[in-house]
Amino acid sequence: MDTYQSKDIQEIAGLTRFQVIRLVELGGVVPFKDAVGRGGIRRFSGDNLYQFQAAGLLFQCGFSARDVCEILKEWAKHPLWLFTRALDLWQEVRSIKSPPFKGATTERVFFSEPA
Numbered sequence: 001m002d003t004y005q006s007k008d009i010q011e012i013a014g015l016t017r018f019q020v021i022r023l024v025e026l027g028g029v030v031p032f033k034d035a036v037g038r039g040g041i042r043r044f045s046g047d048n049l050y051q052f053q054a055a056g057l058l059f060q061c062g063f064s065a066r067d068v069c070e071i072l073k074e075w076a077k078h079p080l081w082l083f084t085r086a087l088d089l090w091q092e093v094r095s096i097k098s099p100p101f102k103g104a105t106t107e108r109v110f111f112s113e114p115a
Contacts, residue, residue, distance in 0.1 A: 003032055003043040013052040019065065023055055028069030051076075 004012070006020050015023075023029045024042065029051045033043035044052070051072055058068045 002046060004045075004049055005041055005043065009044055009049060009052050012049060013056045015052060015056055015059070019055070019059065020052065022065045023052065023069060023072070026065060026069040028055065028065075028072040 006017065009015065009020050010017055024031060029044070029048055031042045032045040032048060034040075035042045054075070055068050055072060058071060059065075063071070
């Protein structure tokens with residue numbers, strides 16, 4: 001199984017070091033292997049990478065780290081739903097001319113039942 005370090009996640013998902021740490025601290029992403037002791041290295045799975053990529057899209061839409069974590073926790077209960085919602089979100093973000101768009105709320109599309 002491929003695992004990723006924080007620096008890999010930052011590069012691939014386009015997140016800052018602070019965003020990666022914040023998402024883990026708030027419980028939005030649970031590492032495959034958490035750091036042990038000071039200077040320990042967190043390891044992330046492919047699923048974690050996908051979560052970070054979705055988080056990056058949510059950040060682009062103007063969501064706060066707390067809201068992103070709330071959304072990721074809800075999506076974790078429905079993995080296929082995460083995939084379809086992330087695709088919908090990706091298409092929506094691509095159509096936005098000047099992100100972050102105003103009026104973004106966690107209730108918007110993300111917590112409606114899947115079709």
